[in-house]
Amino acid sequence: VTATSQRLIDADLFTAPPDPPRLVGSRCPACGAVTFPRQQGCPRCNGDGMETITLGERGTLWTFTTQEYPLKEPYRLSPGATFEPFVLGYVELPDGVMVETRISESDPARLRIGMAMELEIVPLYTDGDGTEVLTFAFAPARES
Numbered sequence: 001v002t003a004t005s006q007r008l009i010d011a012d013l014f015t016a017p018p019d020p021p022r023l024v025g026s027r028c029p030a031c032g033a034v035t036f037p038r039q040q041g042c043p044r045c046n047g048d049g050m051e052t053i054t055l056g057e058r059g060t061l062w063t064f065t066t067q068e069y070p071l072k073e074p075y076r077l078s079p080g081a082t083f084e085p086f087v088l089g090y091v092e093l094p095d096g097v098m099v100e101t102r103i104s105e106s107d108p109a110r111l112r113i114g115m116a117m118e119l120e121i122v123p124l125y126t127d128g129d130g131t132e133v134l135t136f137a138f139a140p141a142r143e144s
């Protein structure tokens, strides 16, 4: 199947090319609490004036686990594809938020807690009509 178009699995969660890939969160102007995903109300002070912000694209691997069986929706497989185990983890961003995320590196032996990670936008599956569905993931940061 050749992808004829692309869409984001959830346009509220992240930005994608041609924009720089960033997660979209919110910040409370009253107390400074930062959330991902966006929230209407502040989980810390109950304020309701949360501002939309883009979060940093780099973070630190907090913990990870191998997902050995298919997840519920919205995780899907391309037509005809078979499930492959993948790595799920938590990445701590400098903004002070912990993000549950797919990890692009599928070999847990190449991961270690505390390593630098960076955001990327990756194809998750292909819809029946050939639309490639994109999601966000974190990969070990390239040496800079």
Ligand SMILES: [Zn+2]
Binding pocket: 028, 029, 030, 031, 032, 033, 042, 043, 044, 045, 046, 047
């Ligand atoms: Zn607050």
